[in-house]
Amino acid sequence: MDSIPSTMMAWTKTLDTAGGFTKEEHPVPAPGPDEVLIKTHSTSVCGTDIHIWKWDQWSKENVPLGTITGHETCGEVVAVGEGVTHPAVGDLVAIECHFACWNCPRCDEGNAHICENGSIFGVHINGAFGPYFVAPAVNARPIPAGLDPGHASIQDPLGNAIHTLTGGPVEGATVAIHGLGPIGLFAVNAAKAMGAKMVIAIDWDNEYRMNLATELGADLVLGKNNDVVAEILKATEGRGVDNSCEFSGSPQALANTIHSTRMGGYVNVLSVYGNSMPEVPMNEVVFRYLHLKGINGRKMWSTWDTMHDLLERGLIDVKRVLTHRMNIDEFPQAVELAISGECGKVVLDF
Ligand SMILES: NC(=O)c1ccc[n+]([C@@H]2O[C@H](COP(=O)([O-])OP(=O)(O)OC[C@H]3O[C@@H](n4cnc5c(N)ncnc54)[C@H](O)[C@@H]3O)[C@@H](O)[C@H]2O)c1
Ligand SMILES: [Zn+2]
Ligand SMILES: [Zn+2]
Known part of the structure; x- marks a missing residue:
């Protein structure tokens, strides 16, 4: 030294x-x-x-x-x-x-x-x-066994992804990931690793990231050329997904999560909204009994424990x-x- x-x-x-x-x-x-x-x-x-x-x-x-x-x-x-x-x-x-x-x-x-x-x-x-x-x-x-120490800085965003996902059901559940930046991509990976029944990955126009989501196992990938809400409803027998996660920072995506989550479902929002503050369709949240939750950071230390388990098992x-x-x-x-x-x-x- x-x-x-x-x-x-x-x-x-x-x-x-x-x-x-x-x-x-x-x-x-x-x-x-x-x-x-x-x-x-x-x-x-x-x-x-x-x-x-x-x-x-x-x-x-x-x-x-x-x-x-x-x-x-x-x-x-x-x-x-x-x-x-x-x-x-x-x-x-x-x-x-x-x-x-x-x-x-x-x-x-x-x-x-x-x-x-x-x-x-x-x-x-x-x-x-x-x-x-x-x-x-x-x-x-x-640093957990199985994680290259040179990759260890990614536990912060991977932990954000896992904290957001676990704000609702994952194992056996239908999950939508809105925004395929690094955190959204980790969320696609983690949702599959944690046993989600179906993972729908949504970006706007970033083909590079949409392709990565497909490689990470997303069951359906949507973008600006799709009617996102209609496609999610179609893939879930008209109900909407159990668990929607918002990682895009786009007010439009936030509205999409609320319109495409099932009655009584979960909307977990990690995004920070920069200069354009979203209008939230609150009556939808109320009458459809949605659990709308802001997510910040990682739980200390349960998110880290879940993450280390996934990393040690080589699932990320x-x-x-x-x-x-x-x-x-x-x-x-x-x-x-x-x-x-x-x-x-x-x-x-x-
Ligand atoms: N709350 C916290 O603790 C915390 C921690 C870290 C990051 N964040 C926030 O989480 C968000 C995600 O971070 P990141 O680095 O993965 O994101 P990023 O900004 O790299 O990626 C966002 C993605 O969303 C896509 N997008 C844009 N409009 C969209 C739309 N209408 N529908 C779907 N996708 C759309 C973009 O094409 C882009 O690929 C950011 O807003 C970031 O500030 C919050
Ligand atoms: Zn960060
Ligand atoms: Zn304190």
Whole structure:
């Protein structure tokens, strides 16, 4: 292990404009009590990073200028703070990016992902588009057997997909996945792996991703040339699916989920709606007794347990969804590639 430098260069959101990232010098942070210092192995580009790049309303309200962003990451523990018993120096870990206080009513009830005093790594506070970062030891999760450590950053979006899916029935159920970005693609894969009876995958016009959904086992793939609601009803004897998951960020897709979920069914929404806020057909939700649920992050730690079980059994085809690896110096190009949509998950190596 090389000695730890005192400073580092990291991609930093510095300007109050779209794009607006510069590489800045920062001190390498020291791990405080119950924290670990991690040397970054790789960090992937998330839909959230695209929102920050576009500098939409949500980003302006959440990301302080001067923040090192990037939250989907994995690396090696290189130093530990006072009181840390595990992980140990030399361990390879991936990060749960929701940092919690573990001592508020939400944490007590098992919802630490929406901790009242929480913060999101790489959004509200410095993250991992730099070569070193600190995180609470509890957020540094060991890498499951069967997962290539170089792929470990994808557990954040895969966990989002599994958390969203498990907001409704999956095994033996009909499931619709709206939006085939990396998270939607992981959801198609995970729904099949968890025994869904039928998985319908919907994008708008992204043929590249629609083809990936087919390769991942989707039973029916729909796009802008289809009447999405009519096709879903046709495939489900007119009832609609048991479980609809919204990963597109499109108000139209949200309306589609509500019109194509069965009576008493489940609509789980992970999307962040940037500048166009959807109008929700609320009477449909009420009279059709739909369970409409917002999803945020991953359950700590039940989502991680479900995910590790699927990964250990080799049921997630990470290599098919992780389509591009680039160097961290190519951060702007990686974000532009993610915006273009001609990709699955894009991972940046250090
Ligand atoms: N709540 C959370 O904790 C959380 C965490 C991560 C990401 N997110 C959000 O989840 C969403 C998914 O992220 P991602 O990176 O997989 O997405 P992405 O932005 O890469 O992909 C979205 C996909 O939706 C497709 N799409 C556009 N309009 C559509 C329509 N009308 N119907 C169906 N598909 C349509 C696009 O072609 C694209 O392929 C984003 O909105 C992201 O901000 C939320
Ligand atoms: Zn993410
Ligand atoms: Zn808390």
